[in-house]
Amino acid sequence: MKRIDSVKNPQVKQWKKLHEKKERDRQGVFIVEGFHLVEEALKTKSRIKELVVADSIQIPSHWNVDDVSITIVNEAIMKVISDTETPQGVAAVCYQTQQEDIMNTATRILLLDAIQDPGNLGTIIRTADAAGLDAIVVGDGSVDVYNSKVIRSTQGAIFHVPILKKSELLDIIALLKERGISIYGTSLKNGEVFTNVQPSSSFALVVGNEGNGVSERVLAETNQNLYIPIYGKSESLNVAIASGILLYYLRGM
Amino acid sequence: MKRIDSVKNPQVKQWKKLHEKKERDRQGVFIVEGFHLVEEALKTKSRIKELVVADSIQIPSHWNVDDVSITIVNEAIMKVISDTETPQGVAAVCYQTQQEDIMNTATRILLLDAIQDPGNLGTIIRTADAAGLDAIVVGDGSVDVYNSKVIRSTQGAIFHVPILKKSELLDIIALLKERGISIYGTSLKNGEVFTNVQPSSSFALVVGNEGNGVSERVLAETNQNLYIPIYGKSESLNVAIASGILLYYLRGM
Numbered sequence: 248m249k250r251i252d253s254v255k256n257p258q259v260k261q262w263k264k265l266h267e268k269k270e271r272d273r274q275g276v277f278i279v280e281g282f283h284l285v286e287e288a289l290k291t292k293s294r295i296k297e298l299v300v301a302d303s304i305q306i307p308s309h310w311n312v313d314d315v316s317i318t319i320v321n322e323a324i325m326k327v328i329s330d331t332e333t334p335q336g337v338a339a340v341c342y343q344t345q346q347e348d349i350m351n352t353a354t355r356i357l358l359l360d361a362i363q364d365p366g367n368l369g370t371i372i373r374t375a376d377a378a379g380l381d382a383i384v385v386g387d388g389s390v391d392v393y394n395s396k397v398i399r400s401t402q403g404a405i406f407h408v409p410i411l412k413k414s415e416l417l418d419i420i421a422l423l424k425e426r427g428i429s430i431y432g433t434s435l436k437n438g439e440v441f442t443n444v445q446p447s448s449s450f451a452l453v454v455g456n457e458g459n460g461v462s463e464r465v466l467a468e469t470n471q472n473l474y475i476p477i478y479g480k481s482e483s484l485n486v487a488i489a490s491g492i493l494l495y496y497l498r499g500m
Numbered sequence: 501m502k503r504i505d506s507v508k509n510p511q512v513k514q515w516k517k518l519h520e521k522k523e524r525d526r527q528g529v530f531i532v533e534g535f536h537l538v539e540e541a542l543k544t545k546s547r548i549k550e551l552v553v554a555d556s557i558q559i560p561s562h563w564n565v566d567d568v569s570i571t572i573v574n575e576a577i578m579k580v581i582s583d584t585e586t587p588q589g590v591a592a593v594c595y596q597t598q599q600e601d602i603m604n605t606a607t608r609i610l611l612l613d614a615i616q617d618p619g620n621l622g623t624i625i626r627t628a629d630a631a632g633l634d635a636i637v638v639g640d641g642s643v644d645v646y647n648s649k650v651i652r653s654t655q656g657a658i659f660h661v662p663i664l665k666k667s668e669l670l671d672i673i674a675l676l677k678e679r680g681i682s683i684y685g686t687s688l689k690n691g692e693v694f695t696n697v698q699p700s701s702s703f704a705l706v707v708g709n710e711g712n713g714v715s716e717r718v719l720a721e722t723n724q725n726l727y728i729p730i731y732g733k734s735e736s737l738n739v740a741i742a743s744g745i746l747l748y749y750l751r752g753m
Contacts, residue, residue: 475748
Protein backbone atom coordinates (compact mmCIF):
# COMPACT_ATOMS: atom_id res chain seq x y z
CA MET A 248 0.00 0.00 0.00
CA LYS A 249 1.35 3.39 -1.04
CA ARG A 250 0.38 6.77 0.26
CA ILE A 251 0.38 10.09 -1.62
CA ASP A 252 -0.22 13.39 0.14
CA SER A 253 0.66 16.04 -2.42
CA VAL A 254 -1.58 17.02 -5.31
CA LYS A 255 1.64 17.86 -7.14
CA ASN A 256 2.84 14.27 -7.09
CA PRO A 257 3.42 13.13 -10.71
CA GLN A 258 1.10 10.15 -10.18
CA VAL A 259 -1.76 12.52 -9.35
CA LYS A 260 -1.12 14.39 -12.58
CA GLN A 261 -1.30 11.09 -14.48
CA TRP A 262 -4.68 10.31 -12.92
CA LYS A 263 -5.99 13.80 -13.61
CA LYS A 264 -5.15 13.41 -17.29
CA LEU A 265 -7.53 10.45 -17.48
CA HIS A 266 -10.43 12.92 -17.70
CA GLU A 267 -9.37 13.26 -21.36
CA LYS A 268 -10.11 10.61 -23.96
CA LYS A 269 -6.76 11.05 -25.70
CA GLU A 270 -4.86 10.27 -22.53
CA ARG A 271 -7.16 7.39 -21.58
CA ASP A 272 -6.48 5.81 -24.95
CA ARG A 273 -2.73 6.47 -24.73
CA GLN A 274 -2.51 4.81 -21.30
CA GLY A 275 -5.13 2.17 -22.22
CA VAL A 276 -7.01 2.72 -18.97
CA PHE A 277 -10.01 4.56 -17.51
CA ILE A 278 -11.30 5.51 -14.07
CA VAL A 279 -14.43 4.32 -12.28
CA GLU A 280 -15.63 5.94 -9.09
CA GLY A 281 -17.81 5.05 -6.15
CA PHE A 282 -18.50 1.93 -4.12
CA HIS A 283 -20.88 0.26 -6.55
CA LEU A 284 -18.71 0.59 -9.65
CA VAL A 285 -15.46 -0.34 -7.87
CA GLU A 286 -17.18 -3.41 -6.44
CA GLU A 287 -18.30 -4.39 -9.95
CA ALA A 288 -14.73 -3.89 -11.20
CA LEU A 289 -13.35 -6.10 -8.40
CA LYS A 290 -15.42 -9.01 -9.74
CA THR A 291 -12.94 -9.19 -12.61
CA LYS A 292 -9.67 -8.35 -10.93
CA SER A 293 -7.67 -8.61 -14.12
CA ARG A 294 -9.45 -5.45 -15.26
CA ILE A 295 -8.04 -3.44 -12.34
CA LYS A 296 -4.70 -1.66 -12.54
CA GLU A 297 -5.00 -0.04 -9.12
CA LEU A 298 -7.38 1.20 -6.46
CA VAL A 299 -7.25 4.73 -5.09
CA VAL A 300 -8.84 5.20 -1.67
CA ALA A 301 -9.30 8.33 0.46
CA ASP A 302 -7.72 8.11 3.91
CA SER A 303 -11.11 8.84 5.50
CA ILE A 304 -12.57 5.69 3.94
CA GLN A 305 -12.66 2.16 5.27
CA ILE A 306 -12.46 -0.46 2.51
CA PRO A 307 -15.55 -2.68 2.95
CA SER A 308 -14.51 -5.93 4.65
CA HIS A 309 -16.29 -8.10 2.05
CA TRP A 310 -14.13 -6.71 -0.75
CA ASN A 311 -11.38 -9.10 -1.80
CA VAL A 312 -8.45 -6.80 -2.55
CA ASP A 313 -5.66 -9.39 -2.29
CA ASP A 314 -2.95 -8.69 -4.87
CA VAL A 315 -4.61 -5.39 -5.83
CA SER A 316 -2.36 -2.35 -5.84
CA ILE A 317 -3.83 0.27 -3.49
CA THR A 318 -2.87 3.90 -3.03
CA ILE A 319 -4.16 5.93 -0.10
CA VAL A 320 -4.69 9.63 -0.81
CA ASN A 321 -6.12 12.66 0.97
CA GLU A 322 -9.42 14.33 0.07
CA ALA A 323 -7.82 17.05 -2.03
CA ILE A 324 -6.27 14.43 -4.31
CA MET A 325 -9.54 12.48 -4.47
CA LYS A 326 -11.25 15.65 -5.71
CA VAL A 327 -8.69 15.97 -8.50
CA ILE A 328 -9.29 12.39 -9.62
CA SER A 329 -13.05 12.55 -9.29
CA ASP A 330 -15.57 13.78 -11.78
CA THR A 331 -18.29 14.30 -9.16
CA GLU A 332 -18.78 17.14 -6.71
CA THR A 333 -18.90 14.91 -3.67
CA PRO A 334 -16.57 11.96 -4.33
CA GLN A 335 -17.38 8.76 -2.43
CA GLY A 336 -13.69 8.30 -1.76
CA VAL A 337 -12.99 5.15 -3.76
CA ALA A 338 -11.88 4.87 -7.36
CA ALA A 339 -10.30 2.25 -9.58
CA VAL A 340 -8.03 2.67 -12.56
CA CYS A 341 -9.10 -0.09 -14.96
CA TYR A 342 -7.75 -1.47 -18.21
CA GLN A 343 -9.62 -0.84 -21.43
CA THR A 344 -10.33 -4.00 -23.38
CA GLN A 345 -10.69 -4.63 -27.09
CA GLN A 346 -11.77 -8.23 -27.72
CA GLU A 347 -11.55 -8.45 -31.50
CA ASP A 348 -11.97 -12.23 -31.43
CA ILE A 349 -15.40 -12.07 -29.79
CA MET A 350 -16.79 -11.35 -33.27
CA ASN A 351 -15.96 -14.91 -34.29
CA THR A 352 -18.24 -16.45 -31.68
CA ALA A 353 -20.83 -13.84 -30.56
CA THR A 354 -24.34 -14.54 -31.84
CA ARG A 355 -26.33 -11.69 -30.28
CA ILE A 356 -24.65 -8.41 -31.10
CA LEU A 357 -25.57 -4.74 -30.82
CA LEU A 358 -23.92 -2.23 -33.18
CA LEU A 359 -23.96 1.47 -32.34
CA ASP A 360 -23.76 4.06 -35.09
CA ALA A 361 -22.76 7.47 -33.69
CA ILE A 362 -24.53 7.51 -30.33
CA GLN A 363 -23.61 10.90 -28.91
CA ASP A 364 -25.30 11.31 -25.55
CA PRO A 365 -23.27 9.75 -22.71
CA GLY A 366 -26.40 8.88 -20.72
CA ASN A 367 -27.90 7.13 -23.74
CA LEU A 368 -24.72 5.16 -24.46
CA GLY A 369 -24.36 4.05 -20.85
CA THR A 370 -28.03 3.07 -20.59
CA ILE A 371 -27.81 1.14 -23.86
CA ILE A 372 -24.79 -0.83 -22.56
CA ARG A 373 -26.67 -1.59 -19.32
CA THR A 374 -29.74 -2.68 -21.28
CA ALA A 375 -27.78 -4.83 -23.73
CA ASP A 376 -26.12 -6.62 -20.82
CA ALA A 377 -29.49 -7.20 -19.14
CA ALA A 378 -30.85 -8.61 -22.42
CA GLY A 379 -27.98 -11.09 -22.46
CA LEU A 380 -26.15 -9.76 -25.51
CA ASP A 381 -22.75 -11.28 -26.31
CA ALA A 382 -21.05 -8.13 -27.53
CA ILE A 383 -21.47 -4.44 -28.31
CA VAL A 384 -19.67 -2.72 -31.17
CA VAL A 385 -19.26 1.02 -30.77
CA GLY A 386 -18.79 2.70 -34.14
CA ASP A 387 -17.12 5.94 -35.09
CA GLY A 388 -18.86 9.17 -34.18
CA SER A 389 -20.02 7.79 -30.83
CA VAL A 390 -19.08 9.37 -27.52
CA ASP A 391 -16.16 7.56 -25.84
CA VAL A 392 -17.34 4.52 -23.87
CA TYR A 393 -14.79 5.33 -21.17
CA ASN A 394 -16.25 8.81 -20.56
CA SER A 395 -17.18 9.05 -16.86
CA LYS A 396 -20.86 9.82 -17.53
CA VAL A 397 -21.15 6.81 -19.82
CA ILE A 398 -19.59 4.58 -17.17
CA ARG A 399 -21.93 5.85 -14.43
CA SER A 400 -24.96 5.18 -16.64
CA THR A 401 -23.81 1.62 -17.35
CA GLN A 402 -24.13 0.93 -13.59
CA GLY A 403 -21.26 -1.53 -13.94
CA ALA A 404 -22.32 -3.24 -17.17
CA ILE A 405 -19.14 -1.80 -18.73
CA PHE A 406 -17.40 -4.75 -16.99
CA HIS A 407 -19.98 -7.37 -17.95
CA VAL A 408 -20.42 -7.28 -21.69
CA PRO A 409 -17.54 -7.31 -24.20
CA ILE A 410 -17.28 -3.94 -25.95
CA LEU A 411 -15.41 -3.42 -29.19
CA LYS A 412 -14.52 0.06 -30.42
CA LYS A 413 -14.49 0.00 -34.20
CA SER A 414 -14.03 2.84 -36.62
CA GLU A 415 -15.80 1.05 -39.46
CA LEU A 416 -19.08 -0.73 -38.69
CA LEU A 417 -19.29 -2.01 -42.27
CA ASP A 418 -16.28 -4.28 -41.66
CA ILE A 419 -18.07 -5.92 -38.74
CA ILE A 420 -21.30 -6.20 -40.70
CA ALA A 421 -19.46 -7.95 -43.54
CA LEU A 422 -17.84 -10.37 -41.09
CA LEU A 423 -21.14 -11.17 -39.35
CA LYS A 424 -22.90 -11.69 -42.67
CA GLU A 425 -20.25 -14.22 -43.66
CA ARG A 426 -21.08 -16.02 -40.43
CA GLY A 427 -24.75 -16.14 -41.48
CA ILE A 428 -26.00 -13.75 -38.83
CA SER A 429 -29.03 -11.59 -39.76
CA ILE A 430 -28.28 -7.88 -39.57
CA TYR A 431 -31.22 -5.67 -38.62
CA GLY A 432 -31.03 -1.90 -39.05
CA THR A 433 -33.50 0.53 -37.52
CA SER A 434 -35.20 3.13 -39.64
CA LEU A 435 -38.35 5.24 -39.44
CA LYS A 436 -38.97 4.78 -43.15
CA ASN A 437 -38.81 1.84 -45.54
CA GLY A 438 -38.70 -0.58 -42.66
CA GLU A 439 -40.62 -3.58 -41.46
CA VAL A 440 -42.60 -3.54 -38.20
CA PHE A 441 -40.20 -5.29 -35.82
CA THR A 442 -42.77 -7.87 -34.72
CA ASN A 443 -42.81 -9.20 -38.29
CA VAL A 444 -39.39 -10.80 -37.77
CA GLN A 445 -38.90 -13.90 -35.63
CA PRO A 446 -37.01 -13.74 -32.32
CA SER A 447 -33.77 -15.69 -32.58
CA SER A 448 -30.62 -16.63 -30.71
CA SER A 449 -28.62 -15.16 -33.57
CA PHE A 450 -28.93 -11.56 -34.74
CA ALA A 451 -27.13 -8.24 -34.94
CA LEU A 452 -29.08 -5.03 -34.37
CA VAL A 453 -27.86 -1.59 -35.44
CA VAL A 454 -29.18 1.52 -33.68
CA GLY A 455 -28.10 5.01 -34.54
CA ASN A 456 -27.55 8.65 -33.81
CA GLU A 457 -30.08 10.57 -31.68
CA GLY A 458 -30.88 13.07 -34.42
CA ASN A 459 -30.21 11.25 -37.66
CA GLY A 460 -30.67 7.58 -36.87
CA VAL A 461 -28.56 4.92 -38.54
CA SER A 462 -26.58 6.32 -41.49
CA GLU A 463 -27.75 5.49 -45.00
CA ARG A 464 -24.52 3.69 -45.89
CA VAL A 465 -25.01 1.30 -42.97
CA LEU A 466 -28.74 0.81 -43.66
CA ALA A 467 -27.82 -0.18 -47.22
CA GLU A 468 -25.77 -3.13 -45.92
CA THR A 469 -28.27 -4.63 -43.48
CA ASN A 470 -30.47 -7.64 -44.27
CA GLN A 471 -33.62 -5.89 -43.09
CA ASN A 472 -34.55 -2.58 -41.49
CA LEU A 473 -37.04 -2.49 -38.64
CA TYR A 474 -39.19 0.16 -37.04
CA ILE A 475 -41.24 0.46 -33.88
CA PRO A 476 -44.77 1.80 -34.54
CA ILE A 477 -45.60 5.14 -32.96
CA TYR A 478 -49.22 5.13 -31.77
CA GLY A 479 -49.24 8.64 -30.28
CA LYS A 480 -48.11 12.03 -31.54
CA SER A 481 -44.43 11.73 -30.62
CA GLU A 482 -42.20 11.65 -33.68
CA SER A 483 -39.83 8.99 -32.40
CA LEU A 484 -38.57 7.08 -29.39
CA ASN A 485 -35.37 7.79 -27.49
CA VAL A 486 -32.64 5.52 -28.91
CA ALA A 487 -32.04 3.74 -25.59
CA ILE A 488 -35.76 3.00 -25.24
CA ALA A 489 -35.92 1.70 -28.82
CA SER A 490 -32.88 -0.50 -28.12
CA GLY A 491 -34.57 -1.97 -25.05
CA ILE A 492 -37.80 -2.80 -26.87
CA LEU A 493 -36.01 -4.33 -29.87
CA LEU A 494 -33.36 -6.30 -27.97
CA TYR A 495 -35.87 -7.89 -25.60
CA TYR A 496 -38.14 -8.74 -28.53
CA LEU A 497 -35.43 -10.08 -30.84
CA ARG A 498 -33.73 -12.27 -28.24
CA GLY A 499 -37.02 -14.04 -27.57
CA MET A 500 -38.33 -14.89 -24.15
CA MET B 501 -47.63 42.63 -29.72
CA LYS B 502 -45.90 44.06 -26.66
CA ARG B 503 -42.27 44.86 -26.20
CA ILE B 504 -40.21 44.77 -22.99
CA ASP B 505 -36.65 46.06 -22.82
CA SER B 506 -35.81 46.13 -19.14
CA VAL B 507 -34.90 43.07 -17.11
CA LYS B 508 -36.40 44.95 -14.16
CA ASN B 509 -39.86 44.98 -15.68
CA PRO B 510 -42.29 43.24 -13.26
CA GLN B 511 -43.39 40.86 -16.02
CA VAL B 512 -39.80 39.62 -16.38
CA LYS B 513 -39.70 38.93 -12.67
CA GLN B 514 -42.91 36.91 -12.97
CA TRP B 515 -41.38 34.80 -15.74
CA LYS B 516 -38.16 34.31 -13.81
CA LYS B 517 -40.11 32.95 -10.85
CA LEU B 518 -41.41 30.13 -13.05
CA HIS B 519 -38.08 28.35 -12.55
CA GLU B 520 -39.54 27.36 -9.17
CA LYS B 521 -42.19 24.67 -8.79
CA LYS B 522 -44.05 26.60 -6.08
CA GLU B 523 -44.55 29.59 -8.32
CA ARG B 524 -45.43 27.45 -11.35
CA ASP B 525 -48.16 25.81 -9.32
CA ARG B 526 -49.38 29.13 -7.89
CA GLN B 527 -49.67 30.67 -11.38
CA GLY B 528 -50.85 27.36 -12.91
CA VAL B 529 -48.40 27.70 -15.80
CA PHE B 530 -44.96 26.54 -16.97
CA ILE B 531 -42.40 27.57 -19.59
CA VAL B 532 -41.25 25.67 -22.67
CA GLU B 533 -38.28 26.81 -24.71
CA GLY B 534 -36.94 26.37 -28.21
CA PHE B 535 -38.45 26.04 -31.67
CA HIS B 536 -39.45 22.39 -31.45
CA LEU B 537 -41.28 22.61 -28.12
CA VAL B 538 -43.01 25.91 -28.92
CA GLU B 539 -44.17 24.45 -32.23
CA GLU B 540 -45.60 21.44 -30.37
CA ALA B 541 -47.36 23.80 -27.95
CA LEU B 542 -48.87 25.78 -30.84
CA LYS B 543 -50.65 22.62 -32.02
CA THR B 544 -52.96 23.07 -29.03
CA LYS B 545 -53.32 26.83 -28.82
CA SER B 546 -55.57 26.69 -25.79
CA ARG B 547 -52.53 25.51 -23.83
CA ILE B 548 -50.62 28.72 -24.58
CA LYS B 549 -50.89 31.77 -22.37
CA GLU B 550 -48.29 33.79 -24.27
CA LEU B 551 -45.24 33.59 -26.50
CA VAL B 552 -41.99 35.34 -25.66
CA VAL B 553 -39.70 36.01 -28.61
CA ALA B 554 -36.23 37.57 -28.77
CA ASP B 555 -36.01 40.61 -31.07
CA SER B 556 -33.24 38.90 -33.06
CA ILE B 557 -35.59 36.06 -34.00
CA GLN B 558 -37.95 35.74 -36.95
CA ILE B 559 -41.08 33.74 -36.09
CA PRO B 560 -41.22 30.89 -38.64
CA SER B 561 -43.78 31.75 -41.33
CA HIS B 562 -45.54 28.36 -41.03
CA TRP B 563 -46.42 29.00 -37.39
CA ASN B 564 -50.04 30.03 -36.91
CA VAL B 565 -49.86 32.61 -34.13
CA ASP B 566 -53.22 34.30 -34.76
CA ASP B 567 -54.85 35.31 -31.47
CA VAL B 568 -51.70 34.38 -29.55
CA SER B 569 -50.34 37.01 -27.18
CA ILE B 570 -46.72 37.76 -28.12
CA THR B 571 -44.11 39.75 -26.24
CA ILE B 572 -40.86 40.79 -27.88
CA VAL B 573 -37.84 40.97 -25.56
CA ASN B 574 -34.11 41.55 -25.83
CA GLU B 575 -31.46 38.87 -25.36
CA ALA B 576 -30.75 39.79 -21.74
CA ILE B 577 -34.38 39.13 -20.83
CA MET B 578 -34.41 35.88 -22.83
CA LYS B 579 -31.45 34.69 -20.75
CA VAL B 580 -33.38 35.38 -17.55
CA ILE B 581 -36.35 33.36 -18.76
CA SER B 582 -34.28 30.55 -20.19
CA ASP B 583 -32.91 27.52 -18.44
CA THR B 584 -30.28 26.84 -21.11
CA GLU B 585 -26.92 28.48 -21.70
CA THR B 586 -27.65 29.39 -25.29
CA PRO B 587 -31.37 30.15 -25.55
CA GLN B 588 -32.92 29.65 -28.99
CA GLY B 589 -34.86 32.87 -28.54
CA VAL B 590 -38.42 31.54 -28.41
CA ALA B 591 -40.39 30.46 -25.36
CA ALA B 592 -44.03 29.88 -24.49
CA VAL B 593 -45.79 30.24 -21.17
CA CYS B 594 -48.29 27.38 -21.12
CA TYR B 595 -51.16 26.40 -18.85
CA GLN B 596 -50.81 23.36 -16.63
CA THR B 597 -53.69 20.91 -17.01
CA GLN B 598 -55.26 18.51 -14.58
CA GLN B 599 -57.83 16.34 -16.36
CA GLU B 600 -59.37 14.45 -13.45
CA ASP B 601 -62.22 13.14 -15.64
CA ILE B 602 -59.85 11.29 -18.00
CA MET B 603 -59.77 8.53 -15.37
CA ASN B 604 -63.40 7.70 -16.18
CA THR B 605 -62.64 6.83 -19.80
CA ALA B 606 -58.91 6.03 -20.15
CA THR B 607 -58.18 2.34 -20.70
CA ARG B 608 -54.39 2.33 -21.10
CA ILE B 609 -52.85 4.12 -18.14
CA LEU B 610 -49.34 4.51 -16.73
CA LEU B 611 -48.93 5.25 -13.02
CA LEU B 612 -45.65 6.65 -11.73
CA ASP B 613 -44.59 6.06 -8.15
CA ALA B 614 -41.85 8.51 -7.10
CA ILE B 615 -39.82 8.87 -10.29
CA GLN B 616 -37.06 11.26 -9.30
CA ASP B 617 -34.77 11.78 -12.27
CA PRO B 618 -36.06 14.52 -14.62
CA GLY B 619 -34.56 12.80 -17.68
CA ASN B 620 -36.26 9.53 -16.75
CA LEU B 621 -39.64 11.19 -16.17
CA GLY B 622 -39.49 13.09 -19.46
CA THR B 623 -38.40 10.01 -21.41
CA ILE B 624 -41.17 7.94 -19.80
CA ILE B 625 -43.78 10.53 -20.84
CA ARG B 626 -42.40 10.53 -24.40
CA THR B 627 -42.43 6.73 -24.49
CA ALA B 628 -45.96 6.46 -23.06
CA ASP B 629 -47.22 8.85 -25.71
CA ALA B 630 -45.48 6.86 -28.46
CA ALA B 631 -47.05 3.66 -27.11
CA GLY B 632 -50.48 5.29 -27.42
CA LEU B 633 -51.32 5.50 -23.71
CA ASP B 634 -54.46 7.43 -22.76
CA ALA B 635 -53.17 8.99 -19.57
CA ILE B 636 -50.25 9.21 -17.15
CA VAL B 637 -50.72 9.61 -13.41
CA VAL B 638 -47.76 11.15 -11.61
CA GLY B 639 -47.77 10.21 -7.94
CA ASP B 640 -46.30 11.92 -4.92
CA GLY B 641 -42.54 11.86 -4.51
CA SER B 642 -41.96 12.32 -8.24
CA VAL B 643 -40.03 15.25 -9.67
CA ASP B 644 -42.35 18.01 -10.95
CA VAL B 645 -43.55 17.28 -14.50
CA TYR B 646 -43.23 20.99 -15.33
CA ASN B 647 -39.52 21.05 -14.45
CA SER B 648 -37.62 22.31 -17.51
CA LYS B 649 -35.43 19.20 -17.82
CA VAL B 650 -38.48 16.96 -17.72
CA ILE B 651 -40.15 19.02 -20.45
CA ARG B 652 -37.06 18.92 -22.68
CA SER B 653 -36.87 15.14 -22.33
CA THR B 654 -40.53 14.74 -23.28
CA GLN B 655 -39.68 16.28 -26.69
CA GLY B 656 -43.18 17.74 -26.75
CA ALA B 657 -45.12 14.74 -25.48
CA ILE B 658 -46.04 16.85 -22.45
CA PHE B 659 -48.69 18.37 -24.78
CA HIS B 660 -49.85 15.10 -26.28
CA VAL B 661 -50.82 12.79 -23.46
CA PRO B 662 -53.09 13.79 -20.55
CA ILE B 663 -51.11 13.98 -17.32
CA LEU B 664 -52.68 13.91 -13.90
CA LYS B 665 -50.73 14.91 -10.80
CA LYS B 666 -52.05 12.92 -7.87
CA SER B 667 -50.80 12.78 -4.33
CA GLU B 668 -52.34 9.37 -3.66
CA LEU B 669 -51.92 6.65 -6.31
CA LEU B 670 -54.06 4.25 -4.26
CA ASP B 671 -57.16 6.39 -4.93
CA ILE B 672 -56.61 6.06 -8.68
CA ILE B 673 -55.93 2.34 -8.38
CA ALA B 674 -59.20 1.85 -6.48
CA LEU B 675 -61.11 3.81 -9.13
CA LEU B 676 -59.56 1.85 -12.02
CA LYS B 677 -60.24 -1.46 -10.29
CA GLU B 678 -63.90 -0.51 -9.96
CA ARG B 679 -63.88 0.03 -13.71
CA GLY B 680 -62.52 -3.51 -14.18
CA ILE B 681 -59.10 -2.48 -15.41
CA SER B 682 -56.21 -4.84 -14.56
CA ILE B 683 -53.51 -3.15 -12.50
CA TYR B 684 -49.97 -4.42 -13.04
CA GLY B 685 -47.17 -3.49 -10.66
CA THR B 686 -43.49 -4.02 -11.40
CA SER B 687 -41.28 -5.81 -8.95
CA LEU B 688 -37.99 -7.68 -9.04
CA LYS B 689 -39.30 -10.25 -6.60
CA ASN B 690 -42.56 -12.19 -6.25
CA GLY B 691 -43.59 -11.21 -9.72
CA GLU B 692 -44.66 -12.93 -12.89
CA VAL B 693 -42.56 -12.80 -16.08
CA PHE B 694 -44.34 -10.08 -18.05
CA THR B 695 -44.80 -12.26 -21.14
CA ASN B 696 -47.06 -14.53 -19.05
CA VAL B 697 -49.85 -11.93 -19.16
CA GLN B 698 -51.85 -11.21 -22.31
CA PRO B 699 -51.53 -7.91 -24.18
CA SER B 700 -54.77 -5.95 -23.92
CA SER B 701 -56.44 -2.68 -24.81
CA SER B 702 -57.19 -2.19 -21.13
CA PHE B 703 -54.52 -2.10 -18.43
CA ALA B 704 -52.80 0.13 -15.91
CA LEU B 705 -49.07 -0.29 -15.31
CA VAL B 706 -47.26 1.05 -12.25
CA VAL B 707 -43.51 1.75 -12.42
CA GLY B 708 -41.50 3.10 -9.53
CA ASN B 709 -38.60 4.90 -8.00
CA GLU B 710 -35.10 4.48 -9.48
CA GLY B 711 -33.63 3.08 -6.29
CA ASN B 712 -36.51 1.42 -4.50
CA GLY B 713 -38.97 0.47 -7.22
CA VAL B 714 -42.72 0.59 -6.62
CA SER B 715 -43.54 1.00 -2.93
CA GLU B 716 -44.82 -2.03 -1.00
CA ARG B 717 -48.14 -0.36 -0.18
CA VAL B 718 -48.84 0.14 -3.89
CA LEU B 719 -47.65 -3.36 -4.85
CA ALA B 720 -50.10 -4.76 -2.30
CA GLU B 721 -53.04 -3.21 -4.18
CA THR B 722 -52.21 -4.34 -7.73
CA ASN B 723 -53.82 -7.34 -9.44
CA GLN B 724 -50.48 -8.79 -10.48
CA ASN B 725 -46.83 -7.80 -10.30
CA LEU B 726 -44.58 -8.27 -13.32
CA TYR B 727 -40.86 -8.46 -13.88
CA ILE B 728 -38.55 -8.36 -16.88
CA PRO B 729 -35.98 -11.20 -16.85
CA ILE B 730 -32.33 -10.15 -16.58
CA TYR B 731 -30.18 -12.44 -18.73
CA GLY B 732 -26.84 -10.72 -18.05
CA LYS B 733 -25.08 -9.56 -14.90
CA SER B 734 -26.81 -6.18 -14.53
CA GLU B 735 -28.97 -6.01 -11.44
CA SER B 736 -31.84 -4.15 -13.04
CA LEU B 737 -33.00 -2.06 -15.98
CA ASN B 738 -33.34 1.70 -16.02
CA VAL B 739 -36.98 2.55 -15.19
CA ALA B 740 -37.60 4.32 -18.52
CA ILE B 741 -36.25 1.30 -20.42
CA ALA B 742 -38.43 -1.05 -18.37
CA SER B 743 -41.45 1.18 -19.06
CA GLY B 744 -40.78 1.04 -22.81
CA ILE B 745 -40.49 -2.75 -22.90
CA LEU B 746 -43.60 -3.29 -20.77
CA LEU B 747 -45.84 -0.68 -22.41
CA TYR B 748 -45.09 -1.89 -25.94
CA TYR B 749 -45.66 -5.47 -24.87
CA LEU B 750 -48.85 -4.87 -22.86
CA ARG B 751 -50.56 -2.71 -25.48
CA GLY B 752 -50.18 -5.49 -28.05
CA MET B 753 -49.03 -4.95 -31.59
